[in-house]
Amino acid sequence: MDHFLYRNGILHAEDVPLPEIAAEVGTPFYVYSRATLTRHYTLFDEALDGTDHLICYAMKSNSNQAVLKIMGDLGAGMDVVSGGEYRRARAAGVPGERIVFSGVGKTGEEMRLALEGGIRQFNVESEPELALLSGIAESLGMKAPVTIRVNPDVDARTHEKIATGKAENKFGIPISRARQVYAQAAALPGIEVVGIDVHIGSQLTDLEPFEQAYLKVADLTRTLRADGHDIRRLDLGGGLGIPYERSNTAPPLPMEYGALIRRTVGDLGCEIEIEPGRLISGNAGLLVSGVIYVKSGEDRDFLILDAAMNDLIRPAMYGAWHDIVPVKEPEPGGEPAIYDVVGPVCETGDTFAKSRAIAPLSAGDLVAFRSAGAYGAVMSSEYNTRPLIPEVLVDQHQFAVIRARPGFEEIINRDTIPEWL
Structure with missing residues (x-):
């Protein structure tokens, strides 16, 4: 559920009509709903009610300071992947x-930053990382709290570019070698083992891969405890999907x-x-764009928008689907038009959708991309x-x-021309 609904024929973000925002800030723009962000966090919190738990928001999905403050004020921790x-x-x-540091390529500088600034744990992904972290922590007179990320070799059945739990992926250590690596970690002077970490991918729409992975983690927990390790924390990752295409079966609920x-x-x-x-x-945000032209091609019509692949790269990068809807509500029973929805960037890949059925539109009309709050603005470029x-x-x-x-x-002045040119 989100808080983007038609009222009196106009799409609103909560109680604000989208054309009002467009008139003030221009198009394209992203818009987020505080009520939706809050609701979605609360659903996870309620799903784990009665257990000792911490929800660490994966801020790589949307790291705007205002979004982070909303999450932090609700009691969320943060899952970070860079300094x-x-x-x-x-x-x-x-x-x-309340900050967990994940990622396969942490640098010594990033480790020192987190140790000096405070950290809940490092999710360690390799033996070289473990050794480096121990040395830095020891130099600071500290012990670094760690979970070790195990790769359970489970097929998440998601897009190949966002699957992280198979043997061929770069993430974690093979679960078959976990006892050996935990023994190494326990012997290092700058390391405190606190638990196990696993994360198998993103946009999962089936619970079975989670079950396979978590059962392996449960068995590993018992084994490591028998080996003498104090396994008291399980980081189970994220990855639960959202319904990008509303006509499809909804993914499992947080409950x-x-x-x-x-x-x-x-x-x-x-x-x-x-x-x-x-x-x-994801469903807490929209991308709102204006129609520049409707262009008739040889065998298709093109809806040319002022948003482009640099603003929302997911369709070009993953072939991802976003529902695209007119901001002005279509008349009931009206016949849709069929468009290839594209942007103005000089790349054929700057295509959001092909042969998409949308209510007929004209230059100057507004459209909204649904489910654009995750991996939209954070992956954008100039x-x-x-x-x-x-x-x-x-709000x-x-x-x-x-x-x-x-x-x-401002953009152009970031460049510097050397004196010798």
Whole structure:
């Protein structure tokens, strides 16, 4: 569920009509609903009610400071994957003891930053990383709390570019070698083993891969405890999908996911961490764009928008689907038009949808891309010297720009021409 509904024939973000925002900030822009963000976090919190747990928002899905503050104020932790994200989380007021540092390529500088600034745990992904982290922690007179990310070799049945739990993926250590690596970790002077980490992928629409992975983690927990390790925390990752295409069967609900966690690892007495991102922020955001032209081709019509692949790269990168709807509600029973929906960037890949049925549109009309709150703004760029587009937050009847569109002078002046040219 989200809070983007038609009222009196116009699509609203909560209580704000989208044309009102467009008139003030221009198109294209992202708009997020505070009520939807809050609701989605609360669903996960309620799903794990009665268990010792922490929901660490996967901020790579949407790392705007306003979004992070909403999550932090609700009690969320943060799952960060870079030093920059760590700094963002701290700047939004999230304390270090609620920050989990994931990622396959942490640098020594990033490790030192987190150790000095405060960290809940590092999710370690390799033996070289473990050795480096131990050395840095020891030099600071500290012990780094770690979980070790195990790769359970489970097929998440998602897009190949966002699957992370198969043997051929770069993430984690093979679960078959876990006892050996945990023994190495326990012997290192700068390491404190606190638990196990697993994450098998993103946009999962079936609970069975989670069950396979979590049962393997449960068995590993018992084995490692028998080896003498104090396994008291299980980081189960994120990855639960959202319904991008509304006509498809809906993915499992957080409550069903919570029941699965209880069934598979609930008897171990461990603190549970989960790292949802997409399901919290995805349906909490829209990309709103204006129609520049409707162009008739040889065998198709093109809807040319002022948004482009640099603003929303998911369709070009993953072949991803986003529902695209007119901001002005279509008349009931009207005959749709068939468009290839494209942007103005000089790439054939700048295509959002092919042969998409949408109500007939004209130049100047507004459209909204649904489920654009995750991996939209954070993956955007200034390709073709197109400014990053504004992000807007709505809270009931009010809205505010939470990232402004930069001017061309600002963009161009980032470059420096050497004196010798």
